Amino acid sequence: GNSVTQMEGPVTLSEEAFLTINCTYTATGYPSLFWYVQYPGEGLQLLLKATKADDKGSNKGFEATYRKETTSFHLEKGSVQVSDSAVYFCAGRVGANNLFFGTGTRLTVIP
């Protein structure tokens, strides 16, 4: 079946540290890949996306590159801020209505 596996949390970093959250996917065909972010008490918001191999999605200092050879879409940020504290979800989409999510990784950034 189709699925994404993402790094289990929680992850705690100091402000200005480098962030990596790993995500790998298993899918029939070539999925579009997404990272969503969820702040407390809110719904998920799209952070970035990539629709084909070697595409790089980027937004708000976050980046992720679609790697077909390793079936990965790891999220990175060079210098995290306290305001980045949230839960991050990796997701894939292979069909019109087949969007599948990882279990989420909680990030806490301490000053």
Added chain:
Amino acid sequence: NAGVTQTPKFQVLKTGQSMTLQCAQDMNHNSMYWYRQDPGMGLRLIYYSASEGTTDKGEVPNGYNVSRLNKREFSLRLESAAPSQTSVYFCASSERSSLGSPLHFGNGTRLTVT
């Protein structure tokens, strides 16, 4: 900039009671979705509507029904609530049912069934 609006935000039900969760979007999106979010399980699709007038089952449809009332509104009904339906429910919409079209989510309804 309302986006996707869900009501209510919180609800407590007794086992066997019924209720309808409401969802409306103002982005003129064609597709709408209902998900539930449970700890350690990510989001699971309950039902979706690819376009006005159509609905289909997702991964976990048992115990739920939906209605796509018009292009804007997509409601989720629990006919006889069970404790296993305690969860946070999210409505989402997307412009198209295509691979690259992202979902836009509401802020969720936290439901507790006692």
